[in-house]
Amino acid sequence: MKKIKTEEAVGHVLCHDITQIIKGVSKGPVFRKGHIIREEDIPVLLSVGKEHVYIWECDDSTLHENDAAAILRDISLGANMHATEAKEGKIELIADRNGLLTIRWQGLQAVNSLGEMMIASRHGGFAVKQGDVLAGMRVIPLVISKAKMEAAKAAAGTEPLFNVLPFTAKTAGVVTTGSEVFKGRIADTFTPVIEDKLAEYGIAVTQHVTLADDPAAITAAIQDMLAQSVDMVFCTGGMSVDPDDQTPLAIKNTGARIVSYGAPVLPGAMFLLAYTGDGRPVAGLPGCVMYSKRTIFDLVLPSLAAGVEVKADELARLGEGGLCLNCPVCTFPNCGFGK
Numbered sequence: 001m002k003k004i005k006t007e008e009a010v011g012h013v014l015c016h017d018i019t020q021i022i023k024g025v026s027k028g029p030v031f032r033k034g035h036i037i038r039e040e041d042i043p044v045l046l047s048v049g050k051e052h053v054y055i056w057e058c059d060d061s062t063l064h065e066n067d068a069a070a071i072l073r074d075i076s077l078g079a080n081m082h083a084t085e086a087k088e089g090k091i092e093l094i095a096d097r098n099g100l101l102t103i104r105w106q107g108l109q110a111v112n113s114l115g116e117m118m119i120a121s122r123h124g125g126f127a128v129k130q131g132d133v134l135a136g137m138r139v140i141p142l143v144i145s146k147a148k149m150e151a152a153k154a155a156a157g158t159e160p161l162f163n164v165l166p167f168t169a170k171t172a173g174v175v176t177t178g179s180e181v182f183k184g185r186i187a188d189t190f191t192p193v194i195e196d197k198l199a200e201y202g203i204a205v206t207q208h209v210t211l212a213d214d215p216a217a218i219t220a221a222i223q224d225m226l227a228q229s230v231d232m233v234f235c236t237g238g239m240s241v242d243p244d245d246q247t248p249l250a251i252k253n254t255g256a257r258i259v260s261y262g263a264p265v266l267p268g269a270m271f272l273l274a275y276t277g278d279g280r281p282v283a284g285l286p287g288c289v290m291y292s293k294r295t296i297f298d299l300v301l302p303s304l305a306a307g308v309e310v311k312a313d314e315l316a317r318l319g320e321g322g323l324c325l326n327c328p329v330c331t332f333p334n335c336g337f338g339k
């Protein structure tokens, strides 16, 4: 790449796009990379402020920004997405279907820590829709050393940085507990909340029982639902510290592996997550899930619906951003909650 005076550039090959912005009218490339500069182009180039232009000089140790962006694309692109053509050095990834966006964030951070290149994305762990832009990427200089891009490949690792996973779960069981509901003193206003949220992911509540705060009965009901092959079980009521609160013990007694009782999320502190031996989630939902618009349930449900195991350290990381600000108008998921 060589910098020369625009007036002397006729016949040379431009090595990058030249952008023209006319306020309120247009923004776009007036000349593309690879364009052979003609006599009549000189006044146009001068009119967009280019007294000098870079022309291409072949060099085996460097890559043009578009070719380098293609390497960032190759380390990023995973299942159920496609990449746009490089435009002014930038490539975007677009979702091909609705699903859960997963990100290998350590790999992403490693690539972004190298300097001279960037990949910016949405947050992982959230639902995306077909057509959503997932990430954008480019290198910073016009040309970059091939060695640097090799370092990017090594930093990213062998698996793609991004994947969109389909929502595969179809059925759920709900165990409603609490003597006040069991004895008909109050109506069950919790189960409809769960049904509505699950329906957004195409999951139907196919099993439902209401029980008193009897841990043996709760344990048996969970086991029965699992035997009926539901994809997941949710228990409500009795999740906190009252003497009548027996649900965490009842879940533990099913033999499911407890990932965490308690989550650094408000609302949602008293959330419990466990997994059966065959990887199905059994969760205890605290009362706030019924009451508050958005809670821990909204943060874990996309992963549960996609059959992606939620691990203890992932729950622990929710602390930063785990405080819902109770905005007068809720814009979740386009807010800081869970991020």
Ligand SMILES: Nc1nc2c(c(=O)[nH]1)N[C@H]1C(S)=C(S)[C@@H](COP(=O)(O)OP(=O)(O)OC[C@H]3O[C@@H](n4cnc5c(N)ncnc54)[C@H](O)[C@@H]3O)O[C@H]1N2
Binding pocket: 176, 177, 178, 180, 181, 186, 187, 188, 189, 190, 191, 236, 237, 238, 239, 240, 241, 242, 245, 268, 269, 270, 285, 286, 287, 288, 289
């Ligand atoms: N001393 C403490 N009290 C509470 C704590 C605590 O740490 N220490 N945690 C609070 C938090 S945070 C939450 S969340 C709730 C958790 O409540 P539970 O999940 O244990 O729910 P219950 O105590 O069984 O019920 C609370 C409330 O909700 C009504 N409820 C429950 N299920 C239904 C249903 N299916 N339909 C209608 N209404 C339902 C229930 O009648 C109670 O009014 O605990 C805090 N307290």
Ligand code: MOO
Binding pocket: 265, 266, 267, 268, 269, 270, 271, 286, 287, 288
């Ligand atoms: O923890 Mo409750 O589980 O926030 O409101």
